[in-house]
Amino acid sequence: MRGSLVSAEVLEPYAEALMSIAQSQNLTDRIGEDVNYLFDLLKSSEELRLFLSNPIVESQAKKAVLQQLAGEQLHPYTMNILKLLVDRRRILFLEGICEHFQTLLRQIKQTALAEVISAVELTEAQQQAITEKVKGISGAHQVELKTKIDPDLIGGVIIKVGSQVLDASLRGQLRRIGMRLSAG
Known part of the structure; x- marks a missing residue:
């Protein structure tokens, strides 16, 4: 029950918002690449996951690390979503949001x-x-x-x-x- 609640109230809305932006700007492939990059980055670095989910670390520090790690490679829309997730203390759900976005992208592309x-x-x-x-x-x-x-x-x-x-x-x-x- 708890997992589906998190999914319905956190993961889905953010993933769907990112998909909506991607579709409205004809950037689904580009943002899909960004999401794949972020997902791979999170899967390969336990340290990054722990850092982003740590409530003691300040928002500015998290944004700076994300900017340094991915800023040049990510589309500004993707970077803005990351900053929003940090500001709203939802960045710890980034992996799940990426996964849900990938599912939406697969549905769109059949x-x-x-x-x-x-x-x-x-x-x-x-x-x-x-x-x-x-x-x-x-x-x-x-x-x-x-x-x-x-x-x-x-x-x-x-x-x-x-x-x-x-x-x-x-x-x-x-x-x-x-x-x-x-x-x-």
Whole structure:
């Protein structure tokens, strides 16, 4: 319940406001790149996340760090949203806002997000084959692949698109064989 309340009252309005600005100015791709950059920056730096969410750190210090880290790369509209989030003490929700913005952008572009877990790095041909398979399943015009490597799979892949899961891994096949043997 609490997570959905934060989402409905904080994440969605800010992400939707940023999307509204992006669409009205024909900047959806540009601001989408900014959001991806910020999201990657937050995921790669625990220190930055802790710094931004620390209530003791003054707003001006947070704005200065954001300006120094991303100011030159970000569109002024994106930078203004960041400053607004700092002023309203909502900057600690930046990661969630970025995630919700990415979801909105995928909806607008009719893009499906496919999480692909494989035992080894996928080749370009394998990624293309998965992309085509996901397009067929989802009816999306484009597919965004998010790949992850899990050596425990032994071989094959697991593809997650929304609530659908396609388990074509060796581990999954062995588990299904084991279930059949124990049932019979």
